[in-house]
Amino acid sequence: MTSMQSMAERLSALALLTLLCAPVSAEDTAFAGRWWLELAPDLVGVLELREAGGQIVGYVEGGPIDVEITGDRIVMLVDSRDVSMRQFNRRLTGKLTDGVMAGTFTTDQVEGAPAQPVPWRATRGGGVVATAGQAPTPVNFEGVWGRPAGKDLRKYRMDTTPLAEEYVANYNPDLDQPPMRCMLPGLVAQFGYPYFLEIMQRPERILFFSEAFGEVRQIYLDGRSPPEFFPNSADGFSTGHFEGETLVVETTHLKAGIRDYRGEPVSENARITERYTLLDDGQTLYGEMTIDDPENYRQPPLRRTARKRSTESILLPYECDPDSFFRQLYREGTFDEYLKRGRWRR
Amino acid sequence: MLSALRSLSSGVIVLLSALPAAAHHSFAEFDLTQTIEVHGVVEEVWFNNPHIHYYLSATAEDGSQVSWDIYGSAPNNLVRQGWTRDSVKAGDVVTMVGNPAKQGVPRISLVKVIFADGRTLQRE
Numbered sequence: 495m496t497s498m499q500s501m502a503e504r505l506s507a508l509a510l511l512t513l514l515c516a517p518v519s520a521e522d523t524a525f526a527g528r529w530w531l532e533l534a535p536d537l538v539g540v541l542e543l544r545e546a547g548g549q550i551v552g553y554v555e556g557g558p559i560d561v562e563i564t565g566d567r568i569v570m571l572v573d574s575r576d577v578s579m580r581q582f583n584r585r586l587t588g589k590l591t592d593g594v595m596a597g598t599f600t601t602d603q604v605e606g607a608p609a610q611p612v613p614w615r616a617t618r619g620g621g622v623v624a625t626a627g628q629a630p631t632p633v634n635f636e637g638v639w640g641r642p643a644g645k646d647l648r649k650y651r652m653d654t655t656p657l658a659e660e661y662v663a664n665y666n667p668d669l670d671q672p673p674m675r676c677m678l679p680g681l682v683a684q685f686g687y688p689y690f691l692e693i694m695q696r697p698e699r700i701l702f703f704s705e706a707f708g709e710v711r712q713i714y715l716d717g718r719s720p721p722e723f724f725p726n727s728a729d730g731f732s733t734g735h736f737e738g739e740t741l742v743v744e745t746t747h748l749k750a751g752i753r754d755y756r757g758e759p760v761s762e763n764a765r766i767t768e769r770y771t772l773l774d775d776g777q778t779l780y781g782e783m784t785i786d787d788p789e790n791y792r793q794p795p796l797r798r799t800a801r802k803r804s805t806e807s808i809l810l811p812y813e814c815d816p817d818s819f820f821r822q823l824y825r826e827g828t829f830d831e832y833l834k835r836g837r838w839r840r
Numbered sequence: 841m842l843s844a845l846r847s848l849s850s851g852v853i854v855l856l857s858a859l860p861a862a863a864h865h866s867f868a869e870f871d872l873t874q875t876i877e878v879h880g881v882v883e884e885v886w887f888n889n890p891h892i893h894y895y896l897s898a899t900a901e902d903g904s905q906v907s908w909d910i911y912g913s914a915p916n917n918l919v920r921q922g923w924t925r926d927s928v929k930a931g932d933v934v935t936m937v938g939n940p941a942k943q944g945v946p947r948i949s950l951v952k953v954i955f956a957d958g959r960t961l962q963r964e
């Protein structure tokens with residue numbers, strides 16, 4: 495490293511430090527709160543800006559982003575991934591006007607990304623807004639719901655603890671992912687799975703039938719507690735209640751699992767909150783999941799899903815045979831490695 | 841890595857990139873920036889969850905037979921597209937188009953099947 499490079503990096507670090515320590519101004523507080531973020535043409539996400547330790551910090555889908563606010567202008571750097579796990583950044587620049595943020599963004603490191611800046615905006619509300627304290631007015635969620643529609647930002651970086659980072663560093667997606675062995679991946683990982691979902695509902699209980707794995711989730715609405723010695727499992731123990739027309743589901747008793755493909759962990763002490771609501775005159779089932787798991791995340795990751803009502807399909811059977819996975823290990827000579835990885839497998 | 845793949849089968853041709861539809865496990869093991877073709881005879885059809893597989897015998901440059909693992913989508917997603925257990929049969933002579941595994945092993949993530957008569961099956 496040359497001395498010039500070193501100096502430049504020190505200056506850059508100093509600028510960042512200055513930015514992070516900048517006092518929060520009245521203009522900054524106008525940015526604080528939850529925003530519904532829309533990136534053209536069809537990406538959506540939840541943005542949260544808040545004051546912490548005298549500075550404004552930002553999160554997208556619960557994962558930290560870099561934020562710079564100057565007067566009524568904002569710059570955000572949002573990291574993402576594609577389906578091949580390639581990471582890249584979107585740089586959003588914009589302005590707050592009459593309670594709406596709007597501007598343009600560019601995308602780096604992606605082949606085929608638009609060369610010209612693309613519009614974005616952020617508005618208050620969107621998704622499931624705060625419903626606590628609203629009188630319950632139960633609605634009927636029954637029906638067959640299609641594969642999750644729409645595209646999310648695939649926010650990559652979460653505010654992980656060293657414990658979580660150690661797990662991810664040792665995780666091998668080729669060998670450790672539960673569904674490859676026909677095992678349920680857990681409530682969190684399965685939230686956005688590309689399979690149909692059917693809901694049946696009674697006053698005291700709601701049943702979620704997932705096409706994937708033929709899984710059945712029971713959500714008790716009668717206020718019961720889990721029985722003594724209730725075993726921890728991939729789906730845990732779920733209770734629900736209505737806040738207004740929003741179904742709020744809280745889950746405990748999970749067994750240790752994963753949040754996503756790359757193996758970000760979910761501990762057995764995690765507490766999962768889901769909020770479901772109907773949109774588009776009952777034709778869209780929208781859900782948000784918050785993962786409170788301080789062992790692994792300093793800030794709860796957020797997941798969202800939107801499914802269109804299906805009137806043409808029923809759930810298809812799901813019979814799973816792990817033969818092809820073990821055959822692959824045999825063919826490619828990785829079976830011994832698989833056997834040694836019990837510590838990381840969930 | 842691609843040169844290694846080419847050496848595995850004389851029928852391998854590098855094509856353009858294609859991204860898969862949503863899947864329920866990682867596609868990080870495949871190089872989605874590359875697409876290759878593998879030409880051969882279907883040895884076995886494995887149409888089950890969690891993902892379908894076709895095992896394809898292709899001739900390598902040295903004349904030996906290489907068994908390729910053609911890694912497909914989830915059966916239910918394919919069935920809804922009209923793609924069934926019998927769409928590809930053992931003994932069919934086909935060209936499989938897909939994204940190669942990063943590890944340089946004879947395995948691809950299937951994008952399209954091209955039959956001997958020119959018909960195609962394309963993943964959504």
